[in-house]
Amino acid sequence: MTKPLLSVNNLVVTYGARKHAVQAVAGVSFEIFEGETLGLVGESGCGKSTTGRAILQLEKVTSGSVTFDGEELTSLTPGEMRTRRRKLQMLFQDPISSLNPRRKIKHIVAEPLIIWKEGDDESRSQLVDQMLLEVGIDPHLAGDRYPREFSGGQCQRISIARSLVANPRLLVCDEMVSALDVSVQAQIINLLSDLKVKHNLTLLFIAHDLAVVKNVSDRVAVMYLGRLCELGPSDDLYAHPLHPYTAALLSAAVVPDPTVGLSHHTLEGEPPSPINPPSGCRFRTRCPNAEARCAEEVPELREIRPGHQVACHFPLEAVPVAIQS
Amino acid sequence: MAIDQSPIVVVDHLSTTFRTPRGPLKAVNDVSLTLERGSSLGIVGESGSGKTVLSRSIIGLLPTQNVTQTGTATINGSEIIGTRHKDLLKIWGSEVAMVFQDPMTALTPTRRVGQQIAESLRINLNLSRKDANLRAIELLRQVGIPSPERRARAYPNQLSGGMRQRVMIAIAIACGPEFLVADEPTTGLDVTVQAQVLDLITDLRAKSNLTMILVTHDLGVVATRTDNVAVMYAGRIVEQAPTAALFARVAMPYTKGLLDSTPRIDAPSHTRLSSIEGRPPDLVNPPEGCAFAPRCTYATDECRTVRPELVRSTLDANHLFACHHPLNGHQAASSLTENQ
Numbered sequence: 001m002t003k004p005l006l007s008v009n010n011l012v013v014t015y016g017a018r019k020h021a022v023q024a025v026a027g028v029s030f031e032i033f034e035g036e037t038l039g040l041v042g043e044s045g046c047g048k049s050t051t052g053r054a055i056l057q058l059e060k061v062t063s064g065s066v067t068f069d070g071e072e073l074t075s076l077t078p079g080e081m082r083t084r085r086r087k088l089q090m091l092f093q094d095p096i097s098s099l100n101p102r103r104k105i106k107h108i109v110a111e112p113l114i115i116w117k118e119g120d121d122e123s124r125s126q127l128v129d130q131m132l133l134e135v136g137i138d139p140h141l142a143g144d145r146y147p148r149e150f151s152g153g154q155c156q157r158i159s160i161a162r163s164l165v166a167n168p169r170l171l172v173c174d175e176m177v178s179a180l181d182v183s184v185q186a187q188i189i190n191l192l193s194d195l196k197v198k199h200n201l202t203l204l205f206i207a208h209d210l211a212v213v214k215n216v217s218d219r220v221a222v223m224y225l226g227r228l229c230e231l232g233p234s235d236d237l238y239a240h241p242l243h244p245y246t247a248a249l250l251s252a253a254v255v256p257d258p259t260v261g262l263s264h265h266t267l268e269g270e271p272p273s274p275i276n277p278p279s280g281c282r283f284r285t286r287c288p289n290a291e292a293r294c295a296e297e298v299p300e301l302r303e304i305r306p307g308h309q310v311a312c313h314f315p316l317e318a319v320p321v322a323i324q325s
Numbered sequence: 326m327a328i329d330q331s332p333i334v335v336v337d338h339l340s341t342t343f344r345t346p347r348g349p350l351k352a353v354n355d356v357s358l359t360l361e362r363g364s365s366l367g368i369v370g371e372s373g374s375g376k377t378v379l380s381r382s383i384i385g386l387l388p389t390q391n392v393t394q395t396g397t398a399t400i401n402g403s404e405i406i407g408t409r410h411k412d413l414l415k416i417w418g419s420e421v422a423m424v425f426q427d428p429m430t431a432l433t434p435t436r437r438v439g440q441q442i443a444e445s446l447r448i449n450l451n452l453s454r455k456d457a458n459l460r461a462i463e464l465l466r467q468v469g470i471p472s473p474e475r476r477a478r479a480y481p482n483q484l485s486g487g488m489r490q491r492v493m494i495a496i497a498i499a500c501g502p503e504f505l506v507a508d509e510p511t512t513g514l515d516v517t518v519q520a521q522v523l524d525l526i527t528d529l530r531a532k533s534n535l536t537m538i539l540v541t542h543d544l545g546v547v548a549t550r551t552d553n554v555a556v557m558y559a560g561r562i563v564e565q566a567p568t569a570a571l572f573a574r575v576a577m578p579y580t581k582g583l584l585d586s587t588p589r590i591d592a593p594s595h596t597r598l599s600s601i602e603g604r605p606p607d608l609v610n611p612p613e614g615c616a617f618a619p620r621c622t623y624a625t626d627e628c629r630t631v632r633p634e635l636v637r638s639t640l641d642a643n644h645l646f647a648c649h650h651p652l653n654g655h656q657a658a659s660s661l662t663e664n665q
Contacts, residue, residue, distance in 0.1 A: 043515035044486075151604060181371035181542065186586030186600035193595070208515065211588040215596060234594035252520040253590050254545030258569045260591070262549050266520040270485055 004031035004067075005202045006055065006170060011064035013047070013054050022274050024050040026226035026282075027064070029301065032170070037196065037203040039217030039234065041210055041249070043271060047226040048206045052172045055204065056088050057081050068170065086116060089163035093175035095155035099147040105132070105158055106143035112166040131161040134198075135191060153184035157191065164199060172204045177212060189216055210253045214238050219307070222246045225271055225282040228301060232308030242310035242317065245283045281313065289314050331402075333504055333536045334360035334383060339396035339406070341375075341382045347609045352378040354560035354611075355396070357635075362503070365530065365537040367551035367568070369544060369583070373605055375560040376540045380506045382406070383538070384421045385413045400504060418449045422497035424526075426509035428489035432481040438492045439465070439477025442499055449500040464495040469525055487518035491525065498529055505530075508540040523550055544587055548572055556580045559606050559616035562635060566644040576638060576646035576655040579617045615649065623650045 013025040025047040032038045042048045053059045055066050057073055066073045068088065073081065092098040099108055109128045113119060119127070129139035135157040147155055156176060163171060173192070177185045193216065196203060207213050213220055214234050221231040222243065230243040241247040251263035269286050272278060278285050284294040291314065299311045341353040352375045360366055368376045381387050383398045385405040398405045400421055405413070425431040433441055442464055443457035452460060458477070465473035468491040481489055490510060497505060507526065511519040527550065530537055539551055547554050548568060555565040556577065564577040575581045582601040589596075603620040606612050612619060618628040627649050636657040638644040646655060 043517065153604075182544075182583055183371060183586045183601035184604075186588075186598035187602070189588070189598055190600060193597075209588070210516065211590045211592075214590055214594050215588040215592070215598065217594060238590060238594075249516060250590065252516040254520075254543070254549050255589055255591055256544035256548045256572070256584055256587050257589075257591075258548045258572050260548075266524060267517045268521075270487055270518060 003034060005034045005036075005069060006032040006204075007065075007067045008051070008055065009065045009067070011051065011054060011066065012062045013050050013059050014062040020275070023062075023226055023277070024274060025054060026274075026277070028223070028226075028228050029064075030221055030228065030231060032202055032204060034169075034202055035200060036219065037205055037217045039213035039220040040204060040206045040223060041208065041213045041220060042223035043208060043249075045225075045271065045274065046223045047274075048208075048223050049174050051223070052090070052174050052204060052206045056085065056090055056172060058090075086112065086166040087169045089166065089168040089171050091156075091159055091163055091171060091173045091176040093178055095152055095159045095176075095179075096147060096150075098159055099155055099162075101147055104144050104146060105137070105150075106139065108147070108158065109162045109165055112162065116166065127165060128161075131165045132158075134164075134195065135161045136187075137161065151184075153180055153188060156180065156188050160188075160191065160195065164195065167199070168201070170202045170204065172206070174206045175208065176205075178207060178209065185212070192216065210238075210249060222249065225274055225277055227282055228311060229283065230308075230310045230312075231301065232305070232310075236305065236308055240305075242304055242308065242315040243283075243312045244287050244289055244316060247316055248286075281311075289316075330362075332359040333362045334358075334398070334400055334538075336383055336398045337396055339379070339382060339398055340394065341378055341387065342393045344391040344393070345609065349393075350608045351611070352560055352608065353382055356560075356562055357396075358555060358562065358565070360504075360536050360538070362536055363530075363534040364553060365539060365551045367547035367554045368538060368540045368557060369542065369547050369554060370557035371542060371583075371605060373608070374557040376557050377508055378560075379557065380508055380538050380540050384417070384423065384504075384506055386417075386423065418445045418500045418502065420502055421504045421506065422500070422502040424490070424493050424497050424505065424507040424510045426512050428486065428493045429481060431493060432489060434481055437478050437480060438484070442477075442492070442496050445496060445499050460499075461495075464499055465492070467498075467529075468492070468495045469521070470495075485518075486514055487522060490514065490518075490522050494522070494525060494529070498533075498535075501533065503534075503536060505535050505537045506540070507537060509542070510539070511546065512541070512543070519546075526550075544584060556583070559611060560608060561616065561647065562645075563617065563648070564644075564646045565635070566641070570641055570644050574640070574644070574653045574655070576644060576651040576653060577617075577648050578621050578623050578650070578652060581652060582620075615647070625650065 009029050011025055011028045015022045040048045054061050061074045106128050110124050113124045132139040137157055177188050205216050217234045220234050220237050222229045224245050230246045248267045252266055267286055280296050281294040281299050284290040293313050299313050301309045301311045303309045336358045339356045343350045370376045394406050439461045442461035446452045446457040446460055462473045462477050470476050470491055511522050551568050554568050554571045555562045558579050564580050585599040601620050606616050614629045615633050618624040633647045633649050635645050635647040638655040639658045
């Protein structure tokens with residue numbers, strides 16, 4: 001974890017035009033270091049998926065920069081981007097619909113190799129078999145079958161095999177375990193962490209489930225209405241959240257243990273519309289600590305503790321957090 | 326109203342079988358349970374474990390074609406299984422109500438939400454149109470919807486997911502039911518909204534002594550919001566206990582497996598999750614013996630051949646489990662069926 005593999009700088013993604021423009025991502029900056037997993041959490045509509053897609057240039061970036069391995073991606077032509085994309089792979093939430101229903105598993109996994117004209121038929125099929133074995137699918141039983149014959153968890157394994165066969169460096173995982181049952185979810189999380197070490201992968205793990213994100217991530221970024229609120233090492237961020245929104249999210253999360261009990265700091269209301277976001281701090285309309293300054297001045301991300309940044313005028317430094325007790 | 330001590334819901338040896346092209350599929354297999362008035366029961370399990378079918382069977386909300394049911398289920402003494410749709414209509418809304426998972430598809434997209442609430446008031450309580458509309462607005466206020474007069478005129482697509490779920494709850498409680506079935510009421514909602522909706526349900530239950538079945542896959546929700554828990558696997562209840570007792574002393578390896586594979590926010594980052602290998606059985610060809618045996622690390626030949634009955638634990642008479650090799654010092658006291 002020495003140099004950043006990916007730097008995102010002041011990323012803005014706007015949907016629609018002029019009067020109807022919505023800034024889904026409104027100035028997001030972060031870095032992901034080689035070999036690291038960065039978790040990106042937030043509620044629906046906060047722009048976390050758009051951020052992930054914009055990194056792969058699957059969404060048109062309105063402004064800002066995305067630098068991958070020293071190269072600026074936003075200024076590449078589509079053709080140039082295509083050649084870079086094998087190093088940046090994406091995994092989606094619904095594994096069944098992200099696999100072509102009319103193609104056999106072995107063809108699905110081999111496709112990246114065929115596109116990049118790598119090896120001959122024999123070496124490809126060898127690599128495909130090896131990749132399928134690594135994700136826990138028997139290539140001899142499964143290779144000639146179609147996606148519909150597999151469960152969601154198995155399809156997610158096949159998606160992982162497909163994304164790894166091109167030997168990528170960065171994986172963007174967009175809610176990839178959200179649709180799975182807990183027992184299967186645990187299998188996939190474990191598989192991903194094993195493969196990450198084995199293939200020296202760097203991960204951007206986007207999810208809404210705080211517990212899942214904590215489990216897989218080295219650092220976590222919290223997003224609200226298109227902006228980052230807080231970014232820090234997982235254990236530190238969960239134990240000592242600095243942003244009131246992070247604290248509220250954590251207190252709303254439930255632990256499978258009746259002795260822990262419920263927190264009574266639940267947030268009122270719902271996120272405002274990104275079409276017309278609040279001035280200043282975007283969280284101020286729901287923030288229990290908001291003051292006049294929050295409406296006037298946009299808080300910038302600043303480092304308060306080593307490696308732990310927060311975008312808040314009044315961070316919760318001194319306030320003890322329920323989860324600690 | 327005199328205090329009625331009898332259980333509100335009694336389910337006895339209930340089985341629900343679907344006719345499928347591949348053969349009969351027993352989605353609910355010999356389930357018995359009782360619900361005391363004002364209590365809440367969480368039904369947990371993974372997809373396909375039968376939790377939704379069980380909850381719908383209990384209130385008679387299953388199609389009649391291609392479904393065969395045996396056993397009984399009574400609500401306030403009236404039998405549900407085998408009762409005609411026409412007679413069930415008298416119970417739905419006024420005695421039992423249901424909150425569905427997806428409020429977008431459960432609400433009619435082309436009618437204003439106020440009308441949808443008023444509809445059941447007019448049918449069940451014979452209110453006039455005007456009274457029903459006023460009451461609908463009052464109900465929207467009760468479920469915490471801001472400016473209810475305006476929202477009553479909104480269509481479902483104009484509301485957020487959390488708001489729609491509040492509308493569903495307003496419809497459910499409109500006619501003052503005693504028994505509420507909430508099937509994954511907060512799945513798909515954000516955590517902060519989930520907390521709000523669950524708080525609302527908790528408040529409403531406390532106010533009107535509502536009995537509730539909460540169907541969910543989320544052990545965290547069950548741990549914090551229910552009095553009792555039933556864990557389902559392959560159509561059967563495999564463990565059932567008061568919530569605190571269940572989490573303190575799990576008897577069934579499947580329940581332990583579920584708990585151990587759930588990531589927790591109070592565990593350190595990168596905690597290795599223990600997962601349950603394999604997949605739930607095919608219910609058209611269920612395995613002989615314990616349905617969980619093929620995935621269970623404790624399974625012996627006995628597990629693979631003899632199906633364990635749901636029995637009481639010697640440690641706690643309220644703790645039931647169906648396992649030949651229970652964990653945490655639990656031992657089988659007596660078969661439930663022998664007791665009855």
